[in-house]
Every structure is written in C-alpha cells, then in structure tokens.
Amino acid sequence: MKIVVDAMGGDYAPKNVIAGVIEAINEFDVNIVLTGIKDQIEAELKKFKYPANRIEIVHTDEVVGMDEPATTPIRKKRNSSISVGVRLLKEPGYDAFISAGNTGAVVAAATFNLGMLSGVDRPAIGLVIPTLKGVSILIDVGANADPKPEHLCQSGKMAKVYMNVLLGVQKPSVGLVNIGEEEGKGTGFHKEAYHLMSEKIDTFIGNVEPNEIYKGKSDCIICDGFVGNVILKVCEGLVESMGILIKREIKKSPIALLGAFLMKSKLGHIKKLADYSEYGGAPLLGVNGIVMISHGRSSPKAIKNAIRASIREVEHKILDVMAKEVSAS
C-alpha cells in the first residue's frame, strides 16, 4: 500500500510531517510518497534512520500557503505539493492522500481533480469525535459552508457508511444539528433537511441539540460546514482557555497545585475530548479518492494517526462501499 503525504502541509511542516511519517513506517506495513520541496524533505529525513525503499519523494516546486485562496492549487499553483499529491491518486498504485495544509485548498484540489462519488454532489469533511458513549462523526466541519438541504442528506448517508465500515457501528443513528429538538425548529434550510433525511435515511433520529453532541446522542451528527467548523473551533478554544484558566487558578494555591499533580494522568485523558490531533485526520468524504485532512497544528503523532486511518479506509475499500450504499439509498 502506498500513501501520499503532503510534506509541506501544516504550521510545522515539513518537520512534524516527516517525523510522523517515520513513526508510521515503523509501526505499519505501508510505503509513503512525500510531495514537496525535495531539499527540505531530505534535510528532515536525514535526521532519521529508516528503510530508504519505503519512502519516495516526488518533488514539487510550489507550496500553497495556509492563507491563500482555496482555488490556488487548481488555478495558480498546479505544481504545488497539494495539487501533485491529489493528482497522484488518479494513477494506479497510489491509495490515499493526506495533508495538514490549507483545508480549503485540499478540498478544492480533490474535488476538481478526483471528481465526486456517484450519488454525491458536494464533498464534506467528517471528524471523528469522542463522546461519553464512545465516538461519533461530526460532518461537515468545513468543506461546504453554504450547502443545500440535499447535501446534508448526502452527508448523513456517507457518515452512516463510515461509522459502520470503519468503526463497526451497527445501524449508525443519524441526527441533524438544530437549535431545538422538535421537528420544525431552525431555519427553512433545517426544516427541509429534516424532511429529506427522515425520508431517505432509515436510522434518522431527528434533531440533535448541540449540548447533546458530546453525550453521544447520535452516531452521525450532521450540519453545514459553517456550523460544523464553528463547533470544532469553539470547543478547541474552550478547552484551551480552560486549560490556561486551570493553570492560573492552581498557581494561586499550593494545595490545588498538589491536587493537580496527583490528577495529572487523568486530566490528560479528559483533554482528548476536544483534541482533534488525537484522531489524526478528518476524512474528506464524497470525492472519488481517499483524502484525509489533518489539523494545521498536527503533531507527529497526529500525522501518524492520519496515516493509520487512511490505511484502514484503503483496507476496507471505503470508496466502493460508500459509492454503492449512497447511490442505492
């Protein structure tokens, strides 16, 4: 199996990407293809010992910046690490693409170059999040900020397949993020999405209020890309701010400081509840290729985990199953 990784993607690239790739080839039976600026990649690779035949470099002389427009890899920088990486998936023998770079650019490049799965009109980014009951998938967290109701319905179908195939959940329940539990809540858009989903998804359980998300109210949590991105980021910010506040408060009291020390190992577990990097990457669903988007601040561990998640998608032939299920329903 060959996974293509954007060596230039993310705030700490290529350093963290390469470190994660090395961890991955030590742990998994996988070969890696790195796209990006050859000199920089080689300089990082030199720091490690690894079987040279398992890492290949495809040089690209352009890099899409984190703040550049989403259309950059399809208009201005067609020889960027993102564009070249995505296009490799169209050739035989390349199984998946991972990038911690500019999310909008990855979505645009993948949509433009790979096209859509049968039965899907727009891509959506899923994010596996931990809940009190296990895990759920929140989709869309940012591919499509302004979708139509039918796109939400398609996201629901894709999420259901993902939770079933990749996470082994039987008959995954599907819920619509809304500001009230009863049917008829939210805007016209939400009412229409509710109606469509209740017609077309047999495990649709109705609206899920945002305070129920982390309680694990449904296996699949469906929303537009604007709202999903807000949920993702506000939780990230809240957890970070609480961490800072905890440290501030604790420093005021030696007793609390001792308490924190004793709790340390357990507090680590809790931080995971809103830690994106734990899960490595977020699958870009709907495009005709296995693409994984990692957080811009990905650690080496996050990159390794994203590689693991892609390997599992390849092994489970997620594209075939998803295309079949989504277009059938």
Add this chain to the structure above:
Amino acid sequence: MKIVVDAMGGDYAPKNVIAGVIEAINEFDVNIVLTGIKDQIEAELKKFKYPANRIEIVHTDEVVGMDEPATTPIRKKRNSSISVGVRLLKEPGYDAFISAGNTGAVVAAATFNLGMLSGVDRPAIGLVIPTLKGVSILIDVGANADPKPEHLCQSGKMAKVYMNVLLGVQKPSVGLVNIGEEEGKGTGFHKEAYHLMSEKIDTFIGNVEPNEIYKGKSDCIICDGFVGNVILKVCEGLVESMGILIKREIKKSPIALLGAFLMKSKLGHIKKLADYSEYGGAPLLGVNGIVMISHGRSSPKAIKNAIRASIREVEHKILDVMAKEVSAS
C-alpha cells in the same frame, strides 16, 4: 423600582423563581411583581419570611409550555404569565420583565407587544460570557435564527452600547464570528455582514474565529441566532460532559481522587467559564422594553442575578442610550 418576573418560567418554576426573588429583595432595593398562577405562587411564597409590600402577584390563568410554538403567547395564550408580564411594561411604573420560560415565546411576546427600538429591525439575545481577558457579549444566541446582514450590523451596534454602558468598557471592539480570519471568508451572508459592519461600526475588528471567542479577542462577538445558540449549547454540553468524564476517570484512581479533592475550590472557578446561570440572564436587545431571558434550568441564584442585571439596565437607562446611539450611527 418594580421588576416583573414570570413566576411560571423555567424547568423548576415556580420554586426556583420564587426562591431567587426572595434572595433578590433581601439584597437589592427593588419591588417584584410576579405573574402566574396565584395559588402556586402563594404556596411557594409561604415558605419564606419577607416584607409583603415588596412582592405583588398578578394572577394569570395560562402558562406557555417550554415546547409550545413561539407564537403561543400572542395567538393562543394571551393571558399567560409571559404575555401579561410583557404587557405590564407598557404601563407606567413597571421597569423590566424577566422570564426563564420558553425563549421563543418571550421573544415573540416582547417583539409583538413592545415593538422595536428606533433603528433596530429585529431583536437579538445577548449573552455576557467570561473570557480569559474579562467578559464579552455574544449576540445573538437565539432570537433570530435566520437574520439578514443588516440585523447583524444592528446587533453589533447594540452590543457596543451594552458593553459600554453596563460593563464600562471604553470603545468596545466588535468582531464577526466567521470560519476564517481574513476578509472574504464564510458565506455570502458573512461577506455582506463584514462589509456593512466595517462601514458602520468604527470599532469593528473583522472576523473572529470561534477558537478566539473565549480568549477575549473582541468585546462584542456577533453572529446569527442559529450559530450563537449552537455556540452556547455546545459549550454547555462540552463542559458538562467533561465534568462527567473527570468524575469517571477520577474514580478509577485513589490518588487522582485525592488530587481532585485538593483542587475542588479551584475547579469551581473554572466551571464558570461556560456556566450560563452565573450571569443570570441574557438581555433581549432591540425591543422597546427591558427584557431579560434566563436559562430554563435557572437556579435561584441565576434568577437573583438576572434581577440584579435588570436593575442595572434600568438605572443606566439602557433603552434611551441605545435608541439614541443606534439610530445616530
């Protein structure tokens, strides 16, 4: 000063409402008018000793249920505790109205009966939230799920006045909740709102990504009522879920249990970061009357705090200042 309180509003009404009212008259120089079912109110009041001349009951024989449509108090139940309470504000000598009942119903009753402030087309609910820098106001958290860009701009102006007059912030900064920092991010709606706000609000600082909200990036955080309600509820759910997880994890280790015991007083402070009830109520801004909406699960302390917040709004003549500032800008 006379504050009207909906005795029947909230999940624990009239019990928590009455207990909060009693706390308030003991602490503040205020008289209270309770609207609701007289027998039930009297039964609760009997539990306390208080100066009888400071609490008045206005009997209403209807109650709007928490799940009834927002139009209930203006169509079906015109003699409900919400409808009667709001209408009292139109008579001289009644200064503010507080309800922990059905939010949509309070918004509808207030908008219909009181009308809008000059320069404002739609109401918006503001919520004062604690941040790492102090406090900010998040607006709208649920009055108008589907506003137009100009309504967001009006919310920005109202929030600015609120932070200045009530919280003493000089030149409060105003930010738009968006999924990217740069201009041009988000949907067409967000681009238009950005444009309007940058033209009409002199302290507009641009987009605020949701992960920056709790860091205190701007004093006023502007969004539509759908997104604001999602932010409010997802944070509530995350904090609650983390609390449950902390307890679960701690129980597994006697050392962590001791640690938690030592940290207890400090952890309490941190919980406040997403605890709505700490701030008692959320002002309904834009209507021509002082209306405060409290959480359905309000504790007596939350009701007391909402009364305190209303008193301050009355003392600062917030309606006059807001009408003047908003229509002038």
